[in-house]
Amino acid sequence: MKKNYKIISVLFIISFLILAVSSCGTPNSGITGNVSATTKLADDQTSSSFDLTKELNTLKEKLINPPVVTSHKPYQELLSGSGKELVIIRGKSDVGTSIAIKVNGILAEKRYTVDNSGDFETGDGVEIVEGMNTVEVYALRAGDEKSEPTKLVFFIKNQKELSFTIYSNADSLIEISSQFYSKEIEPHVYIKGFALPIVDVFLKINDKIIGQTLSGDAGIFSFGDVQLSQGSNIISVWYSSGDNQPSAQVDKEINVSKDILSPDPSSLTGFVGSDGNHLAWAQSTDIEFVSYKIIRVDDPAKNSNYPENDVIATIVDKNISSYTDTDIILGKAYFYTLWTLDKAGNLTSSNVLPLPAPKYTISLSRMPELQGNIIARREWYYEYYEITNTGNVPVYIQPILVWFLLDPESDPEMALNPLWGAYIWDPSSGTYYYENTDIRESHVSDWISRGTTKRTETVTYSTDNLTRTTTVLEIYKIAEETVGKRIVTLDKTTTVTVENLVTGVSTTTTAHEVSNAIAEPEKIGTLIGALEPGDKIKLAVKITNVAADNGDKIVVHFNFAPADSLGFYFTDDIVSTGDIFITSSGK
Secondary structure, eight states: OOOOHHHHHHHHHHHHHHHHHHTOOSOOOSOOTTHHHHHHHHHHHHHHHOOHHHHHHHHHHHOOOOOEEOSSOSEEEEEESSSEEEEOOEEEOOTTOEEEEEETTEEOSOOEEOOTTSEEEOTTOEEEESEEEEEEEEEEETTTEEOOOEEEEEEEEEOOOOEEEEESOTTTOOBOOSEEEESSSSOEEEEEEEOSTTOEEEEEETTEEEEEEEOOTTSEEEEEEEEOOSEEEEEEEEEEOTTOOBOOOEEEEEEEEEOOOOOOOOOOEEEEETTEEEEEOOOOOOTTEEEEEEEEESSGGGOOSSTTSSEEEEEOOTTOOEEEEOSOOTTOOEEEEEEEEETTSOEEEOOOEEESOOOOOEEEEEOSOOEEEEETTEEEEEEEEEEEEOSSSOEEEEEEEEEEEEESOOBTTBTTSSEEEEEEEETTTTEEEEEEEEEOSOEEOTTSSOOEEEEEEEEEEOTTSOEEEEEEEEEEEEEEEOSSSEEEEEEEEEEEEEEETTTOOEEEEEEEEEEEEEEOOEEOSOOEEEEOTTOEEEEEEEEEEEEOOTTOEEEEEEEEEEEOTTOOBOGGGOEEEEEEEEEOOOO
16 A cells, blocks of 8 residues: 555654654753753653654554545546446455545445455446536545545536437338338348447447448438348447447347238229219238328329329228218319338339319410511511310310411522511410421421322432433322321322433433321420419410511411320310411511
């Protein structure tokens, strides 16, 4: 045991005082002859009344050595998840003493025993709280005589509580509870959680450490592609701070069961009633059934591929097989799908059921009379129309070209005569849905029943300029109605005349070819809309005279077809502008 420096100091002072007393005689009385006798008497009295060794031993017995702490350093930082910690203090003290503890100036009632080897331990722990704590450890003897304290300082940092969640994958972030029904024998999961910022986070599955990662600045960490096995899986996560002190381990148990069979599809039926749209279906037979989800959209092109959006009802009772949708607008068409889900995430959809039957119809009405205007030496003409959605579903509008007819056609020798432009324009928004500023010749859509003939002539010469070849191509085109479709017939006649310019002799050959193809309306521009049932939009057909002489003519004819959001249009419900006749005034 180390001797306390205070004991040495006290003994030194006592020795000094004794020596001082022994070296002093009686006060000076002026009688010098009796000095030695007096000094001897004093020495005799001192030696008989004071035992220095005895006094030192007595003083030493009254002094108690402070305990030595071996379990902790004088200053130590600790992490706590609750803001409180129990610290077990161990050390050495004199045999026959006991240990008292004072925490932050408050003396604990309990005393701790020192065994025959001089060892002690605060077995039930000393409670310290968040922040700085001063702990004083005393050695006691009978009569509550105590030593000087051995001081310890503990600084408790409140440890952020560790938490994590297990998901089926990182994309859908569907949380997994204690039971996981999987389509795979050894499924992979995604783990995301929160810890202290910038600490090492460890992952253990069934007592095997399989991963380590560093948390981010906000304490977020994740483990991807974590493989589980069939049956019970104990997933454990903890972290270690900079001083390598680990946090409390958090455990979660996931029981994995395999389910690879999808539920049987249900046939969805229904009718429109006075109180709403009534739906019915066959009951699911899947033993791992989770729920029915009823999805409703107002456009079949928007039908969800997975029951996440547009869900109007989730039914967890497998025995329920009907539902009434009362939140509807009377007469408006809705599209319903029933999805059946099981515990492994397998799912099956029913047929798409429209209630009532959808109507993609529009109407077109002509607005004020044809107008004319001259801007920057161009002559502009406007024809205004109003299109109304007369159906019961949202509708888009697809512009379709019928024809441009020019009189006269462009002269190849004069490429800019005549030249016209045509537009479909929304005067309210300024949006152009169609632009064509280079109309030089007539153009008739293939699907129009009107028969047209187009003739082209090409003249070429041999390299020695002694032979001239003239090729004439005539194409007769006509579209005819058949059952459910239109067929366009192209009748091509090619006449080739080769003339020897030296002799004047020429030879002519003719080839004839007929071909058929399905004709579709000629879509132009971009989709317009969407218009809700009853909504209207005002459009203008603009014609511009780019370079046409006085008296030149153009006939423009557009159609508009109702379409769904994917652009599929309905030719049976096309509306037409009719022929728009323009005659140039030569401006």
